[in-house]
Each structure stands twice: as structure tokens, then as C-alpha cells.
Amino acid sequence: MNGTRQRSEQEARDFTVVGQAATPVMRRFVDGLARVFRDHGYAQVEPYPGVHLVFNLIDAAAARPYHRHAQATYVVSVAEAPEPPEDVLLAAYPLMIRSLSNLFLYVVPEGEEVRVYFITLERGYYPIRSSFEEPARFFAELFERLEPLASSHLVINNVFDPDLPEHLWDGDEHMDEMRRASRKLGDLNLNPAPFPLEKLLPESDFRHVQRLYQIGGLSYGNLSVRRTEDDFWMSASGVDKTNIRQVGRDALLVKGYREEDDAIHLSVPPVVSPRRVSVDAIEHWMIYRENPQVGAVLHVHAWIPGIDATEINYPCGTLEIAQAVAEKVRTAPDPRHTIVGLKNHGMTITGESLDEIFERIEGKVVRQVPML
Numbered sequence: 271m272n273g274t275r276q277r278s279e280q281e282a283r284d285f286t287v288v289g290q291a292a293t294p295v296m297r298r299f300v301d302g303l304a305r306v307f308r309d310h311g312y313a314q315v316e317p318y319p320g321v322h323l324v325f326n327l328i329d330a331a332a333a334r335p336y337h338r339h340a341q342a343t344y345v346v347s348v349a350e351a352p353e354p355p356e357d358v359l360l361a362a363y364p365l366m367i368r369s370l371s372n373l374f375l376y377v378v379p380e381g382e383e384v385r386v387y388f389i390t391l392e393r394g395y396y397p398i399r400s401s402f403e404e405p406a407r408f409f410a411e412l413f414e415r416l417e418p419l420a421s422s423h424l425v426i427n428n429v430f431d432p433d434l435p436e437h438l439w440d441g442d443e444h445m446d447e448m449r450r451a452s453r454k455l456g457d458l459n460l461n462p463a464p465f466p467l468e469k470l471l472p473e474s475d476f477r478h479v480q481r482l483y484q485i486g487g488l489s490y491g492n493l494s495v496r497r498t499e500d501d502f503w504m505s506a507s508g509v510d511k512t513n514i515r516q517v518g519r520d521a522l523l524v525k526g527y528r529e530e531d532d533a534i535h536l537s538v539p540p541v542v543s544p545r546r547v548s549v550d551a552i553e554h555w556m557i558y559r560e561n562p563q564v565g566a567v568l569h570v571h572a573w574i575p576g577i578d579a580t581e582i583n584y585p586c587g588t589l590e591i592a593q594a595v596a597e598k599v600r601t602a603p604d605p606r607h608t609i610v611g612l613k614n615h616g617m618t619i620t621g622e623s624l625d626e627i628f629e630r631i632e633g634k635v636v637r638q639v640p641m642l
């Protein structure tokens with residue numbers, strides 16, 4: 271489907287557990303977690319470089335990173351909160367970053383009960399609703415929410431071709447539309463500031479993350495404008511989306527996704543050392559390709575009450591989120607004017623132009639995404 275790579279269902283999946291479960295609650299939690307994955311056909315193995323899934327048990331007071339050897343290794347760190355935090359996200363997000371995780375599970379004792387929160391890189395967080403006292407249900411729910419994320423496929427390879435025609439080096443009228451829209455994002459206060467990874471991570475860990483994912487910071491949201499039938503301008507990764515200016519640095523021309531190298535291909539000016547394109551380029555590409563009448567796409571971590579949403583909250587930049595969103599757009603009554611909710615994450619909005627999108631959503635957007 272869509273000419274994109276599909277994960278082979280036969281591929282054997284494995285996981286490993288690193289670190290110590292230091293308390294009875296953690297031991298019970300990790301035993302149950304490992305069992306439910308084994309029951310669903312995952313093999314529990316000793317750590318090795320290509321392992322699919324790592325449960326990294328850490329001490330909330332001293333978050334120890336797990337250094338992946340491959341992008342495809344999905345790291346779930348788990349810590350027990352010393353006491354119920356006032357603000358779960360504020361307490362847990364820095365631990366997630368320091369432990370270099372894809373996902374963080376915060377185990378919070380609440381009186382006789384234990385509540386487990388999922389913390390995502392998109393700064394979403396939500397509790398498991400089943401009770402720890404009913405282990406079968408509890409661990410079944412945990413597996414159901416965790417497994418699709420752990421087995422999702424990130425499309426983060428970029429191939430830069432220095433073939434952008436000179437008359438586009440400073441942009442065109444579509445790039446001007448990007449610049450205008452980016453200021454508007456700032457005016458509406460719709461884009462949280464990029465998250466300062468370098469402030470939370472020791473230098474060696476920061477370099478490790480950069481090497482592995484080629485990212486400089488975590489930023490949220492992205493925008494794009496179609497240029498021709500075959501290409502579109504899109505915001506770069508890790509930049510301030512409220513201040514888009516330079517071609518190749520703040521925004522790039524996306525030619526498309528190629529299955530052969532599992533990469534997004536970009537056309538850049540030969541004079542610029544380019545930044546990477548936003549991780550959601552695969553999603554925007556699918557939408558443009560399937561819907562020739564769509565002229566612009568905006569993705570923000572905010573919400574409009576009452577919108578239709580996807581079922582599973584796949585991470586930004588995965589093939590799975592791209593397919594889920596593209597399907598919602600394709601099957602909408604009017605693909606050119608859709609607002610797709612991404613569960614526990616944000617919205618992707620299509621339009622004739624970015625100006626038209628802003629006109630349509632102005633006054634309706636709330637900053638807080640509902641957590642389900």
C-alpha cells in the first residue's frame with residue numbers, strides 16, 4: 271500500500287530488560303510487563319546491539335541512559351516516582367530525555383493503588399486506566415497501548431541533492447506563504463518553544479543523540495506548502511517554527527519518499543549546509559500525493575474540540591502515523607479541508623493554502639490536547 275515499506279509480520283521480535291527493579295512495586299510491574307510481551311510472542315533476550323525493544327529500569331533520582339546501537343531499537347524507560355508528583359509531565363519529561371528514551375513509563379504509587387503514566391516525546395501523557403490490583407486486565411491494557419508504538423517504523427533518513435534551481439535559493443511565493451504562516455504561529459502562540467536537549471543532557475549523551483538521529487533539538491509541529499504537483503516546501507527539524515526564513519536551513523524543498531533507501535529526498539541550494547527536514551515529511555508527502563487538490567498542511571500540538579481522531583497515538587515521524595493520517599484525509603468528505611486529530615498528540619490540518627487554514631481555525635484552537 272502506498273508504495274511504502276511494510277513491516278514483515280513474520281519478523282521475530284525480541285526485547286530485553288536492563289537495570290534493577292529496586293522495589294517490590296517495580297519488581298511486580300516489570301515481571302508483569304515481561305510476561306505479557308512473552309505471552310504475545312516476543313522473545314526475552316540478553317541485551318545485544320540489534321534488539322528491538324529495551325525496558326530500561328532507572329532510578330528517578332539518577333536517570334541512567336541506555337545507549338542504542340541502532341535507530342530501530344525502541345527504548346522504554348521505567349521509573350517509580352518517590353511520591354505522587356503535582357505535575358506528572360514536569361516531573362517525568364526530563365527523566366525521559368535524560369534516559370534517552372522513546373517512551374517513558376512513570377509508576378506512581380497513589381495510596382493503596384499504583385498508577386502508571388505514559389509519557390511521550392510529543393509531551394503527551396496519560397494514565398493506564400485498569401487497576402494494578404487486576405493484573406490480567408492491567409497488563410493487557412499496557413501491552414495494547416505499548417506494542418504498536420514499540421513496533422512502529424521511523425522514517426528519518428534524509429538524502430540531500432544540491433540541485434535546487436538558483437531562482438529558488440531565496441524561495442518563491444510559496445516560501446513567502448511559509449514565512450507569513452510561521453509568524454502567525456507565533457502570534458497565536460500555537461507552537462511551544464523547541465525543547466533544549468543540550469541543557470538537560472551531558473555533552474557526550476547529546477552527541478550520541480545527534481549522531482544517531484541527527485537532531486539538534488526537539489521541536490513540535492510543522493508546516494508545508496505545495497509548490498508543484500511533485501514537490502512541496504516544508505519546515506526543517508528542530509527549528510523555531512515561528513521564525514522561518516532561509517531556504518535549506520528553516521525550510522526545505524521535499525521531492526518525496528523513496529522506498530529503496532527508506533529516505534526522504536530533498537532539493538537544496540549547493541551553497542548551504544542543510545538542516546534535516548521535519549520528521550513528519552513522510553506524512554505530508556502521502557497527503558499531497560493522494561490528494562492533488564491539497565495545497566498546504568499544518569501540524570500543531572493543540573486541539574479543536576469535537577474533531578475526529580486516530581485510534582493509536584503513534585509517534586511523530588513514523589510510517590504508521592503517516593498512514594493513519596493519510597487514510598483519514600483520503601476518506602474525508604472534503605480532503606482539501608480536513609482536520610485530523612492525533613490521539614494524545616495534536617492535529618494535522620489540510621487546506622488550499624496556509625492562509626486559508628489559519629482563517630478556518632482561528633478562534634477555535636485550544637492549546638491543551640485532551641489525554642485519553
Ligand SMILES: [Zn+2]
Nearest residue numbers: 392491586616
Ligand atoms: Zn507532532
